[in-house]
Amino acid sequence: MRLIALELHGFKSFADPQKLSFPAGMTAVVGPNGCGKSNISDSLAWVLGEQRASALRGAEMADVVFAGTSQRKPMGMAEVKLTLEMPDPALPGATREVVISRRLYRDSGSEYRINGREGRLKDVQDLLMDTGMGTRAYSFIQQGQIDLILSTKPKDRRQLLEEAA
Amino acid sequence: MRLIALELHGFKSFADPQKLSFPAGMTAVVGPNGCGKSNISDSLAWVLGEQRASALRGAEMADVVFAGTSQRKPMGMAEVKLTLEMPDPALPGATREVVISRRLYRDSGSEYRINGREGRLKDVQDLLMDTGMGTRAYSFIQQGQIDLILSTKPKDRRQLLEEAA
Amino acid sequence: SEERFKEAFDFINARFTEVFREVFGGGTAHLTLQDPKDLLECGIEITAQPPGKSAKALTLLSGGEKALTAISLLFAIFHFKPSPFCVLDEVDAPLDEANVGRFAAMVQKMKESTQFIVITHQKPTMVAADTLYGVTQEERGISRLVSVQLRDAEQLV
Amino acid sequence: SEERFKEAFDFINARFTEVFREVFGGGTAHLTLQDPKDLLECGIEITAQPPGKSAKALTLLSGGEKALTAISLLFAIFHFKPSPFCVLDEVDAPLDEANVGRFAAMVQKMKESTQFIVITHQKPTMVAADTLYGVTQEERGISRLVSVQLRDAEQLV
Numbered sequence A, B: 001m002r003l004i005a006l007e008l009h010g011f012k013s014f015a016d017p018q019k020l021s022f023p024a025g026m027t028a029v030v031g032p033n034g035c036g037k038s039n040i041s042d043s044l045a046w047v048l049g050e051q052r053a054s055a056l057r058g059a060e061m062a063d064v065v066f067a068g069t070s071q072r073k074p075m076g077m078a079e080v081k082l083t084l085e086m087p088d089p090a091l092p093g094a095t096r097e098v099v100i101s102r103r104l105y106r107d108s109g110s111e112y113r114i115n116g117r118e119g120r121l122k123d124v125q126d127l128l129m130d131t132g133m134g135t136r137a138y139s140f141i142q143q144g145q146i147d148l149i150l151s152t153k154p155k156d157r158r159q160l161l162e163e164a165a
Numbered sequence C, D: 001s002e003e004r005f006k007e008a009f010d011f012i013n014a015r016f017t018e019v020f021r022e023v024f025g026g027g028t029a030h031l032t033l034q035d036p037k038d039l040l041e042c043g044i045e046i047t048a049q050p051p052g053k054s055a056k057a058l059t060l061l062s063g064g065e066k067a068l069t070a071i072s073l074l075f076a077i078f079h080f081k082p083s084p085f086c087v088l089d090e091v092d093a094p095l096d097e098a099n100v101g102r103f104a105a106m107v108q109k110m111k112e113s114t115q116f117i118v119i120t121h122q123k124p125t126m127v128a129a130d131t132l133y134g135v136t137q138e139e140r141g142i143s144r145l146v147s148v149q150l151r152d153a154e155q156l157v
């Protein structure tokens, strides 16, 4: 399975709709301090179902909604859409495109959609589990966190290998 | 008061005697990964009396003694000498040079010397206290630690200002 | 199951040693089971020894050495079971110029089986990319994306 | 004493705002006493808002923004009571090129009152130094010092 595109709208500093298309291989994201690179990483973790605000550097989940600037008002909603290419369960050997989206209104919980149809977090998690993606502890190495692999307790480190086994 | 020179011998990767002379102003220390730059910082904290092996990235204090390489045997002792220029208590307005040294033999404790005469850790601490140096929490910002100032608890952060007040 | 874990462990351990030696130009590294009789529960220890140096606590390694050791272990796990994608956020920040180049080469080797998204300020890493996105805030506080060529990226770092 | 702490706090707070605004080209930052009635014990909160952005949790700031904010506070404390010396070990690692330059300029302003020892892989920081030491391991695992000129340093990073 592979990522095809990621669309952000109202997510953290991405007030306006913005879209990244992913080639196969390696995509580099560059720019000055504070421009929004790590926010892109956060949006990908978020649309895949991240539940902990702290994993996205926030105190509460509403912190991911665009909070306004001196020139623009805060927004009421954040939305991220991820387009994936996945094996088609109906056609062995073939693939299909799936769009996972997550929306958060400031005073309510998250809404999930798979190909436009509303679902629960669990439906997204099940879908990802089938692709071998799940919540792979090592799909995201956050800024400043690369050393954690070495400094975790021996029993926690085990989990990393267990996920692969 | 100012630093004049720092000499390392048998301290971590500095097996052979090496000396840095400090100008006034700014000294930059450069080199490839693993060459020994942070070890220099550790040696300065150590000669000033650092008691925690963990603050020097070790498990026990003996970890600061040169541990050998494939070509060289481990050494039995680490020594660091710091030459300082300090106000002369006997001659107001004048300064004098003071040499603080710390030595550690593998199976025994640290030995301290001030201008060649053996003293205790407390003597070194008292000497530094007079210069306004003491154990200033903010004289050393270790690798990867700059964020700590921001992430400490509000009451711990207070200590930083209290030291200055 | 015990067997599957042991199989994964042995494979990853061998790859870890291989990748470490390649990126450090020698030395050795390996994983150890804290209690081989308790395969289902025991912890895993890491030993890493850059070339010529004596193996001591991981904590004594330099910032750059730790990052490269961690990346080597991560990629060894990927060799066994690739993640479909992997986001690396400025893992090359503590690396010197030569090691940034080695890191970029490591990613290029793995990108057939894993889609990498690498956030970086380092030019050798940008050079290795198939696609380069620049993130800008022309309007303060508002992020926008720009697809960039390498020479523009150098302005954006 | 209460008075001395309040005096230090007010001075450092004002300097923090000043230094922050200078290095970020605007915005605002300040310290807050959690309980102004309990000057001897209460904690201190930090607020930082880069130019144009809305002030939110410090945790939401970027890696580079956090480093610059922390350096601004550190230097504000130095303005009040300089440390005789200060060792900064790769604090410029998360900074983009423009910000490394600003960091180097900050150190140059403070170096009259404080002897700085700055460990770095970044060229703009090296350029700002009065003395440059290179550390090498020609014999593996054995560190030696070399006093270097700037152009040699560029080979050593």
Ligand SMILES: Nc1ncnc2c1ncn2[C@@H]1O[C@H](COP(=O)(O)OP(=O)(O)OP(=O)(O)O)[C@@H](O)[C@H]1O
Residues within 6 Å of the ligand: A011, A012, A013, A031, A032, A033, A034, A035, A036, A037, A038, A039, A040, A063, A064, A065, A066, A067, A068, A143, C135, C141, D050, D053, D060, D061, D062, D063, D064, D065, D094
């Ligand atoms: N909810 C929000 N609304 C508006 N802006 C936000 C929100 N959350 C975070 N930000 C802003 O996003 C910026 C951080 O972006 P990000 O962490 O992606 O930067 P970066 O490009 O990774 O920078 P660096 O190179 O320093 O790591 C901060 O300035 C922060 O104020």
Ligand SMILES: Nc1ncnc2c1ncn2[C@@H]1O[C@H](COP(=O)(O)OP(=O)(O)OP(=O)(O)O)[C@@H](O)[C@H]1O
Residues within 6 Å of the ligand: B011, B012, B013, B031, B032, B033, B034, B035, B036, B037, B038, B039, B040, B063, B064, B065, B066, B067, B068, B143, C050, C053, C060, C061, C062, C063, C064, C065, C094, D135, D141
């Ligand atoms: N007691 C010891 N004996 C011999 N070598 C040691 C000892 N303690 C640490 N070392 C070695 O010193 C090296 C680390 O040096 P240091 O942390 O100063 O590197 P550095 O120049 O700061 O690199 P980086 O740029 O990656 O931060 C490690 O390779 C480590 O193995």
Ligand SMILES: [Mg+2]
Residues within 6 Å of the ligand: A037, A038, A039, A143, C089, D062, D063, D064
């Ligand atoms: Mg970032």
Ligand SMILES: [Mg+2]
Residues within 6 Å of the ligand: B037, B038, B039, B143, C062, C063, C064, D089
């Ligand atoms: Mg270091």
